Amino acid sequence: MKQAYILVTAGVGVWVLLTNFPTFRSSSELAEYLFMFILVAIGEVAPVTIPRGSGTVSVSPPMNYTVTVLCGPAAGIWVNALATLRKRDFSGQVPLKLVLFNRGMLAISMFMFSKAYAAMGGHFGTLEWPRGYVAFLTAAIVDTLCNALQFSVYFSLDSGMSLRGVWRLNIQWSLPSMLALYPLGILMILVAQEAGPFLLTLFYLPLLTMKYSLTKYIELRLAYHEMAGALSNAIDARDAYTRGHSERVAEYAALLAKGLKLTEDRIEMIRYVGLLHDVGKIGIRDAIMKKQGTYTYEEYEEMKKHSVMGSQMLEGMKFIGKGQDWVKHHHERWDGRGFPDGLKGEEIPLEARIIACADSFDAMTTDRPYKAKLTILEAKEELARCAGTQFDPEVVKAMLKVVDRMISAGM
Template identity: 35%
Template sequence: MKELPSSFKKLFYVVVTLGLGLSYWFISNHSWQRADLLGLLAFALLAVISESLPVSLPKGGYVTVGYAIFMTCLILFPIGVTIPIVLAAGILIFGKAGKEQLLYKRIFNASQYVISISFAYLIFNLFNAQHARFDIVNLISYFVAAFSYSLLNVTIVSITLGALFDKSPWYMWRINIRWSIPNFLALAPLAILTSMIYREFGVLALFLLFIPLLLARHSFQLYMDMRKNYLNTVEALVTALEAKDSYTSGHSSRVAEWSAKIAEELKLAEDRVEFIKYAGVLHDVGKIGVSEDILNKKGQLTESEWTIIRNHSAIGEQIVHSIDFLFDVSSTVRSHHERFDGNGYPDRIKGKDIPLESRIIALADAYDAMTSSRSYRESLSPAEALIELRRVSGSQLDPDVVVAFDNIMQRENPQEQQSPRKDVQIVKC
């Protein structure tokens, strides 16, 4: 933990201290019975298996079907029985997840599980609900308690990820809530069914019901893998295209990375950030229809050659439009060379009529072009490129996007913003 941010360390000690304190209080004050031990062992085993099969979220963190196990325990048992179950789920994980989770992470996760489930029990008891009863009052109290658990859980995770990655907790909350809440909503009713089957048929039926839970987890994992494979496929195609020109190798992936950062700085929704990442990778795919002699020409291009170059965005639109899962990206690819003042191409649209995604990619494209060497010129420093981006703000580029990028650069590379040359001119791209 020595290399971790101090803000995370403080949060770690607060969460662990509170989690351990609650655990000691509830476990020591429970009047244990033999039936409690049987339930504890059965559900602890299921919870450990569930937590050992996590599905990673796009921006950090993960979800598991362990939530359904925890919520079943909330219905069936007093909190003194549930606490050891969630502790076991957080600490005793195995397999690939066990190798990746260091001990301090397990302790932290177990502690925040304890805090979240304790809060859920507090809400549950505010309704004077009774365990393992299924009348309307108990059902309402259960769903409110289940939602309370998920809300607090996501909040703790978001604050933690914000501290670890130096991101706004609110931003991390918005990112993770989008993926976590559907998981919680799907699993909460399943917990009711699980508790009813356990009460009626016992432990054996409980393990049979666990199979659909694992299938639900597998389906979610396939979905997340599919999203990742889509982008990997696109990046492989563009890498093959960039092999035609050694000077532009890696250009599209860098544009995609900068575009995503700008989108996050503008606080766009996570799905739009993902959309912009796809568009950034593909923005120059239309150059597949441009001769290598023109792309690699040293010196100035003729007007006819510029006409061919300018046509690449329209060609890119046609290529991307034919890919079903990237259908909406095509208009962004078409417009990434439009200028804010209306003097761009291919449609000479201007201002806010240009898609925001295209305005973002236009800046990322210009910045990477200026800071990369070409056959006909040397690269500029980040500070020199930033000065030129500021100069063309409002003419070539959207001023709001320039401000967002400026903020990123000042925050990430403050030492590089010193002593730029004064003879800076933006490159055509």
């Protein structure tokens, strides 16, 4: 399916390119065109990478629109498809079919832009008020959506993530900054129209600033990820028996959340909080953390404090939001006999019920100082036995399916 999609897009793109070959009336027109081609190519250097995806976002669209409106559809289609080529496209780093696929996507969306622009009464060569402006905005929206849709389909086929999930996680956040580029596109066209394309160089400062802030946003997301990973390693390192515990809990909880059809945003947040669910153990004394054998009543009471301590540690971390509560309540039980607040049933946040189930499953399937691990089948039985008492029955149902999938995948 994915291969067919790639081939069809690349094929249609090549066809669009070959049937729309740019022509120029004079050598100065050609020189202006080449200059703008270079500007687009510069804007494409070091593009912004989309989180968790393999795609990139660039700030060249207004420049591409300028070329299309002023030099005509064929010129725009060629710029959009070819000025966006980068070093990695030539070095073999990107497979040829993907290079062609990307060119295809870009050629198709600029083709759609020019069709929408013409259909709305826009003229090529000049941008006329008011009709040309309306035509331009319509065409820019068509191009953005066409691009986003083509990319989402590809990423969804590639990752197995739902189309809606890809849209929410990788596309939605970038749309407002794309919309901000439309008025800039109009301004660029007007400047090039009145003062010639060479003055367009002036626009590169704000464009690069915008690009910088996009890059920073993405770096920040990555930094959160790495920080959560580092913290979870620090937690697990305190106890040889729980090595990798937080990471596994995060993974199981994310699979569970996916099984329960939660949105991609929630799944991602559950993964983060899963990594940090035992962060409060950092504040528990070594004598208790490293104790071999069962706890005394007092020791157990002290150990229990880790959920509240953990949520306090996460206080003020805006990014975690409600995740603080999930940490606090990850040892609550469906029947109300858990801690710290003895919440019952749906009083416990769903995410906390999910993390609780993932947490216990990992505890069951790994060796602990006080007990040997259960086999996967025994753990499944134990989960089913505790549905409705310790765990939310719906969450257990989903967890059993996750476990079945892990077994068939050879865990």
